[in-house]
Amino acid sequence: xxxxxxxxxxxxxxxxxxxxxxxxxxxxxxxxxxxxxxxxxxxxxxxxxxxxxxxxxxxxxxxxxxxxxxxxxxxxxxxxxxxxxxxxxxxxxxxxxxxxxxxxxxxxxxxxxxxxxxxxxxxxxxxxxxxxxxxxxxxxxxxxxxxxxxxxxxxxxxxxxxxxxxxxxxxxxxxxxxxxxxxxxxxxxxxxxxx
Numbered sequence: 001x002x003x004x005x006x007x008x009x010x011x012x013x014x015x016x017x018x019x020x021x022x023x024x025x026x027x028x029x030x031x032x033x034x035x036x037x038x039x040x041x042x043x044x045x046x047x048x049x050x051x052x053x054x055x056x057x058x059x060x061x062x063x064x065x066x067x068x069x070x071x072x073x074x075x076x077x078x079x080x081x082x083x084x085x086x087x088x089x090x091x092x093x094x095x096x097x098x099x100x101x102x103x104x105x106x107x108x109x110x111x112x113x114x115x116x117x118x119x120x121x122x123x124x125x126x127x128x129x130x131x132x133x134x135x136x137x138x139x140x141x142x143x144x145x146x147x148x149x150x151x152x153x154x155x156x157x158x159x160x161x162x163x164x165x166x167x168x169x170x171x172x173x174x175x176x177x178x179x180x181x182x183x184x185x186x187x188x189x190x191x192x193x194x195x
Contacts, residue, residue, distance in 0.1 A: 024045070024049070024074050025045050029098060029101070030094075030098060032086070032090075032094050033082070037085045040085065041078075041081045041085055045077065045078060045081055048077050048081075049070075049074060049077070052070060052073050064184075064185060064188060068110075071106055071109075072106070072174075072177075075099050075102040075103055075106070076099070078095075078099065078102070079096060079099040082095035083095045089159040089160060089163060092163050092166065093162055093163060093166045096163075096166035096167055096169070097166065099170055100169060100170050103170070103173050104173060106177050107176060107177045110177060110180035110181045111180055113184050114126070114180055114183045115127075117184070117188070133176060137172060137176070140168075141169060141172075144164075144165050144168045148162070148164065148165050
């Protein structure tokens with residue numbers, strides 16, 4: 001019986017991997033690269049995701065945590081590969097823009113999952129918190145653009161400053177996704193929301 005259970009887990013993991021990896025790194029989302037590079041990146045990406053999935057399946061952690069770790073790894077690994085194959089200033093900005101879009105989708109996923117676990121009173125409070133975060137994000141993005149202009153002009157120019165903006169925007173969003181995942185995870189565990 002245990003042998004069949006392991007086989008079933010392996011088959012389901014393989015199906016999940018093939019389905020999830022195929023949906024992640026689509027050619028239309030990374031169309032700034034030549035087709036040859038896209039094919040190489042996709043192959044490396046699939047290998048890396050498969051290894052990460054095997055590593056996660058060997059760990060004794062909750063399925064929810066495994067899913068979150070894999071979701072984040074897929075994005076972070078794709079950014080790493082995209083930068084490896086296009087390390088120009090524009091290539092790095094494009095890689096982080098891709099990652100920003102993916103993390104924004106992940107933010108929506110964990111926002112919805114958490115919101116659906118709340119009663120009406122807590123949903124209203126959570127909605128207000130999210131609105132405040134969106135205002136904070138918008139203000140932060142305005143600040144980093146102004147800061148980029150200041151640093152750029154103070155230093156007499158240069159192209160790398162746009163990379164700093166891309167990474168800063170990405171990191172700010174990624175932090176919020178992590179917060180929302182933690183809210184969701186704590187709601188499932190009934191452990192309350194930690195500050």
